[in-house]
Amino acid sequence: MRIFLLFVVFLYLNASELQITKYITNQKPKIYVEYVHSNSKLNHMLQIDSTIISHYDMKIGGKTNNLTNINFTKYKGYNYLLRFNYQNKTSTALLYNLIDKKIELYKKYKIPNFNSYPFMIHALSYDINSKLGFEPIPWIKRKIVYSVNMAPKESAIFISDITLTYRKKIVSGGFNIFPKWADRAQTEIYYTKYLREPTLFKYNIYTGKKTRVMVSSGMLIVSDVDFDNNKLLLTLAPNDQPDIYEYNLYSKSLKRITKYTGIDVNGHFYGNNILFISNRLGNPNVYQKNLSTGIVKKVIYYSKNQISLTAYNDDIVISSRETNNALGNNTFNLLLVNKNSDDIKRLTLGGKNMLPVFSNDGSTIFFIKEYHFNSKIGIIRLKENKIFYFRLSKIIQSFDC
Amino acid sequence: MKKKLLIGATLLAILTGCGQQPELDVNADQNNTAVQQSQVVPNQAEQNKQATEEDLTDTTAVKVTDESNDINQNQQIAAILSKNVVHFDFDKYNIRPDQMPIVKAVANTLKDIKGNYTVRIEGNCDEWGSDEYNYALGLKRAKTVKNALVNLGVDANKLTIISYGESNPVCTAHNKACWAKNRRDDFTLLP
Numbered sequence: 001m002r003i004f005l006l007f008v009v010f011l012y013l014n015a016s017e018l019q020i021t022k023y024i025t026n027q028k029p030k031i032y033v034e035y036v037h038s039n040s041k042l043n044h045m046l047q048i049d050s051t052i053i054s055h056y057d058m059k060i061g062g063k064t065n066n067l068t069n070i071n072f073t074k075y076k077g078y079n080y081l082l083r084f085n086y087q088n089k090t091s092t093a094l095l096y097n098l099i100d101k102k103i104e105l106y107k108k109y110k111i112p113n114f115n116s117y118p119f120m121i122h123a124l125s126y127d128i129n130s131k132l133g134f135e136p137i138p139w140i141k142r143k144i145v146y147s148v149n150m151a152p153k154e155s156a157i158f159i160s161d162i163t164l165t166y167r168k169k170i171v172s173g174g175f176n177i178f179p180k181w182a183d184r185a186q187t188e189i190y191y192t193k194y195l196r197e198p199t200l201f202k203y204n205i206y207t208g209k210k211t212r213v214m215v216s217s218g219m220l221i222v223s224d225v226d227f228d229n230n231k232l233l234l235t236l237a238p239n240d241q242p243d244i245y246e247y248n249l250y251s252k253s254l255k256r257i258t259k260y261t262g263i264d265v266n267g268h269f270y271g272n273n274i275l276f277i278s279n280r281l282g283n284p285n286v287y288q289k290n291l292s293t294g295i296v297k298k299v300i301y302y303s304k305n306q307i308s309l310t311a312y313n314d315d316i317v318i319s320s321r322e323t324n325n326a327l328g329n330n331t332f333n334l335l336l337v338n339k340n341s342d343d344i345k346r347l348t349l350g351g352k353n354m355l356p357v358f359s360n361d362g363s364t365i366f367f368i369k370e371y372h373f374n375s376k377i378g379i380i381r382l383k384e385n386k387i388f389y390f391r392l393s394k395i396i397q398s399f400d401c
Numbered sequence: 402m403k404k405k406l407l408i409g410a411t412l413l414a415i416l417t418g419c420g421q422q423p424e425l426d427v428n429a430d431q432n433n434t435a436v437q438q439s440q441v442v443p444n445q446a447e448q449n450k451q452a453t454e455e456d457l458t459d460t461t462a463v464k465v466t467d468e469s470n471d472i473n474q475n476q477q478i479a480a481i482l483s484k485n486v487v488h489f490d491f492d493k494y495n496i497r498p499d500q501m502p503i504v505k506a507v508a509n510t511l512k513d514i515k516g517n518y519t520v521r522i523e524g525n526c527d528e529w530g531s532d533e534y535n536y537a538l539g540l541k542r543a544k545t546v547k548n549a550l551v552n553l554g555v556d557a558n559k560l561t562i563i564s565y566g567e568s569n570p571v572c573t574a575h576n577k578a579c580w581a582k583n584r585r586d587d588f589t590l591l592p
Contacts, residue, residue: 149568152565152568152569152570152571153565153568153569155568175565175568177532177568178532178533194563196591197561197563198563217561217562217563218540218543218544218562218563218564219536219537219539219540219563219564221533221536223533235533235536235537237537237540240540240543240544240547240562241544242536242537242540242541262541263534263537263538263541264537265533265534265536265537266533266534277533277534284534307534308533308534321529329575330529354532355532370528372575373573397532397568398532398533
């Protein structure tokens with residue numbers, strides 16, 4: 001039986017910052033759940049979703065015989081009643097407003113097979129959240145694509161839901177690394193395969209169609225895809241020198257962005273700038289290059305080692321190595337900074353927290369936490385001040401969501 | 402009486418049929434004899450034909466001998482290269498003084514190779530660092546050694562570099578001895 005652990009951790013805040021948790025228990029809408037089917041996995045996933053969303057409280061009640069026959073006096077203290085049933089690859093959900101005595105949601109969700117049930121429950125949770133009037137949570141319906149180290153020089157690429165409950169291997173055989181979604185609809189991915197030289201492929205997860213995009217000696221990594229899916233930021237080393245390049249997918253033109261003789265990696269589109277990691281002052285730090293003026297400047301002056309980054313509007317999240325120990329364990333924490341403020345918010349405390357990725361709406365940060373021989377996908381709900389972890393018994397090489 | 406007549410007729414028919422068969426057998430034996438005789442005493446044209454066949458055989462034999470020598474030499478070089486590993490300090494890509502003899506040994510091995518070859522220098526890292534940065538760090542380690550080999554007289558066109566970041570560990574335990582082993586450059590002779 002596939003078991004995953006759900007950890008909930010409140011964010012550790014700077015000592016100078018006092019923050020009061022927003023919700024008082026009684027103010028959160030309360031949903032009572034009754035179900036016709038007899039599959040506990042569905043109820044469990046629904047409960048997990050409500051915990052991650054953190055906008056409402058959910059109580060999984062008991063079985064019922066039908067969706068529509070309601071005794072309203074039974075649900076005292078609850079604002080909503082959710083009744084749902086799963087049968088023949090279809091789930092039917094009814095959300096009643098117990099206060100106004102009206103139907104808020106009546107919808108059917110179809111899936112190709114039962115293994116896809118996490119996506120079905122995530123879609124239902126998304127709709128419940130919207131019907132209750134909270135800001136949309138599109139990230140909950142996203143797929144995660146990740147590569148896992150199987151053996152030295154051998155890795156496979158999987159897709160999953162955000163809780164790692166649904167998992168499917170889509171690319172295997174050989175060394176397949178750095179998967180990145182190629183489009184916002186999540187139909188295609190880019191990934192690097194090591195043939196005689198690193199080779200970039202584009203792969204359609206539904207049709208299996210694979211297209212060779214380019215080859216580069218040394219290393220080849222897709223770091224970012226622009227909003228319109230027209231351009232890529234790559235780390236290439238055509239002359240044995242790792243630099244950041246911009247690749248136009250329509251004109252097939254390659255433009256070198258950085259020319260430093262050390263290490264430049266992890267490029268991110270950031271308005272008219274490119275954010276990237278460089279060791280040009282000795283240690284890896286976040287820099288930005290203005291595409292109009294060509295001026296390069298350091299962005300964050302906190303911590304000596306900033307090894308990976310993600311950005312959304314004015315917010316930047318970095319993974320910072322906070323110890324420099326060649327002989328023992330090192331600590332990597334995630335830090336949130338805003339370009340209009342001097343404040344730095346520590347998002348994690350201890351361990352090896354890396355590869356942060358902002359959700360499309362900027363409300364949530366996904367990242368990898370490594371420990372021993374396992375990885376966890378971490379989900380940080382920024383406004384809710386909570387972190388959730390979903391464990392995988394393998395080392396995740398890279399991921400995107 | 403009828404039985405005797407029937408047996409007599411059958412014997413006559415058998416004797417009559419067998420009487421035709423020996424003529425064919427005699428012809429076949431004559432043909433075989435003719436072939437054997439011509440092999441024992443070949444005429445001038447057939448002697449010339451035999452001489453041409455011997456020349457072709459010699460050419461083929463020389464080619465086979467050359468290929469096996471190449472394979473043996475490549476295997477020996479690959480084995481020597483695989484024993485040479487250059488190690489690096491934590492988060493560094495400069496060659497330590499104690500590692501220079503290894504680089505010089507690799508250079509001498511490569512300079513002794515006669516004929517075409519390509520050697521891939523593979524940069525590797527320990528588990529500390531983001532994977533993308535580690536790939537670049539591994540590449541810089543490979544490039545540093547490539548530059549050193551070129552300075553020692555190795556043809557740059559015969560060297561290629563690649564990085565495996567932290568994805569190709571030789572030791573998977575979480576301790577300082579393992580991390581030190583994984584911060585390295587390997588050398589692979591490409592086919």
